[in-house]
Amino acid sequence: MPNSERIAVIGAGMMGHGIAQIFAIHGHRVSLLDVSDEILAKAIENIRINLTLMAQSGLGSTADIEPAIKRIRVTRDLEEAVRDAQFVIEAVLEKLDLKQELFQKLDALCPSETILATNTSVISIAEIGARATRRDRIVGTHFWNPPYLVPLVEVVKGKETSSKVVGLTTDLLRSVRKHPVEVKKDVPGFVGNRLQHALWREAISIVEQGIADPVTVDEVVKKGFGIRLPVLGPLENADMVGLDLTLQIHDYILKHIERSTEPSPVLKQKVEKGELGFQTGRGFYEWTQDSMEGCKKRFLKHLIRWDGEHLED
Numbered sequence: 001m002p003n004s005e006r007i008a009v010i011g012a013g014m015m016g017h018g019i020a021q022i023f024a025i026h027g028h029r030v031s032l033l034d035v036s037d038e039i040l041a042k043a044i045e046n047i048r049i050n051l052t053l054m055a056q057s058g059l060g061s062t063a064d065i066e067p068a069i070k071r072i073r074v075t076r077d078l079e080e081a082v083r084d085a086q087f088v089i090e091a092v093l094e095k096l097d098l099k100q101e102l103f104q105k106l107d108a109l110c111p112s113e114t115i116l117a118t119n120t121s122v123i124s125i126a127e128i129g130a131r132a133t134r135r136d137r138i139v140g141t142h143f144w145n146p147p148y149l150v151p152l153v154e155v156v157k158g159k160e161t162s163s164k165v166v167g168l169t170t171d172l173l174r175s176v177r178k179h180p181v182e183v184k185k186d187v188p189g190f191v192g193n194r195l196q197h198a199l200w201r202e203a204i205s206i207v208e209q210g211i212a213d214p215v216t217v218d219e220v221v222k223k224g225f226g227i228r229l230p231v232l233g234p235l236e237n238a239d240m241v242g243l244d245l246t247l248q249i250h251d252y253i254l255k256h257i258e259r260s261t262e263p264s265p266v267l268k269q270k271v272e273k274g275e276l277g278f279q280t281g282r283g284f285y286e287w288t289q290d291s292m293e294g295c296k297k298r299f300l301k302h303l304i305r306w307d308g309e310h311l312e313d
C-alpha cells in the first residue's frame with residue numbers, strides 16, 4: 001500500500017492515539033475516531049507531546065510534527081471515518097460485545113477490499129468477527145504499549161482470515177517500521193500475552209505465598225534474567241544451556257510452579273478494596289504523583305534509547 005492511502009483508527013485512547021501517530025508520521029492520511037471531542041483533542045495533544053519528546057531525543061525531526069498532525073482527521077462519525085479507508089484498526093475498550101457490534105458495522109460500511117484489524121489484547125479474532133459477513137478480511141494486529149516505541153505487532157490469523165490479508169497487513173506494518181510476526185492460531189492471548197501473564201501469575205503467587213515481597217520479585221526480573229531478554233529469547237536460552245538441563249529442571253520444578261486457572265485471591269482482594277495501582281495510588285506498591293511520573297519517565301527514556309540504538313534494524 002502506498003503511503004498516500006487512508007488508515008482509520010477507531011478509539012483514540014492509550015493505544016489508538018499512538019497507532020494513529022505511527023501511520024501519520026510515515027505519511028499516511030489517518031482518520032481518528034472516538035466518542036467525544038475532548039478525547040480526540042487530548043489524543044492530538046498526546047501525539048504532539050510524544051513526537052516532540054522523540055525529536056528532542058534524536059528520533060525524528062520537529063519539522064515533521066505539525067505536517068504529521070495535519071494528516072490526522074478527527075471525527076465522531078464512523079461512516080465518515082471509514083468511508084474511503086484501505087485499512088481500519090479498532091482500538092476501543094476490551095469488551096467483546098462492543099467489538100462485535102463495531103465489526104458488524106465496519107463490515108457494512110467499508111469498501112469490500114478494506115482490511116479490518118483489531119488491536120485486542122487477548123480476545124479471539126473469530127469471536128470478534130462473529131457478526132460480520134466478510135470474515136476473510138478480519139485480522140488481529142496486536143500492538144504493544146506504547147505502540148510508537150515498541151516494535152512488535154502480533155498479526156493474528158483468524159480461522160477465516162485470508163493469507164492475502166495477512167500478507168498485506170504484514171507489508172503495511174513493515175513499511176511503518178514495525179516488526180510484525182505472524183501468529184498462526186487464533187488462541188486467546190496469542191503469543192505475547194500468554195508468555196507475559198504466565199510470568200505475572202507466578203510473580204503474584206510468589207508474593208501471595210510470602211516467598212518474596214513485590215520489590216524483590218521485580219528486582220529479580222529487572223536485575224536478573226530480564227537483562228538478557230532483548231538479546232536472548234527463552235528458546236534460544238534453552239538451547240544455550242542445553243535441553244537436557246532444561247528437561248532436568250522442568251522434571252523437578254514444574255510441580256512447584258503456580259498453575260491456577262483462576263486469578264489470584266490477592267489480586268481479587270486488591271481490586272475489591274480499590275487498590276488498582278497508578279489509578280488509585282496503591283497496588284502492589286504505594287505510589288505518589290512523583291514516583292508515578294518517575295516510573296513513566298524511566299520507562300519512556302529506556303524505550304527511546306532502545307529505539308535510537310535500533311534505528312537501522
Ligand SMILES: NC(=O)c1ccc[n+]([C@@H]2O[C@H](COP(=O)([O-])OP(=O)(O)OC[C@H]3O[C@@H](n4cnc5c(N)ncnc54)[C@H](O)[C@@H]3O)[C@@H](O)[C@H]2O)c1
Nearest residue numbers: 011012013014015016034091092093094119120121143145
Ligand atoms: N493499554 C495497553 O497496554 C494495550 C496494549 C495492547 C492492546 N490493548 C488493547 O487495545 C484496545 C484499547 O485499549 P486502550 O488501553 O487504548 O484503552 P483506552 O480505554 O485507553 O481507550 C479506548 C478508547 O475507546 C473509546 N471508545 C469506547 N467505545 C467506543 C466506540 N463505540 N467507538 C469509538 N471509540 C470508542 C473510548 O472513549 C477510549 O478513548 C483494547 O482492546 C486493549 O485490550 C491495550
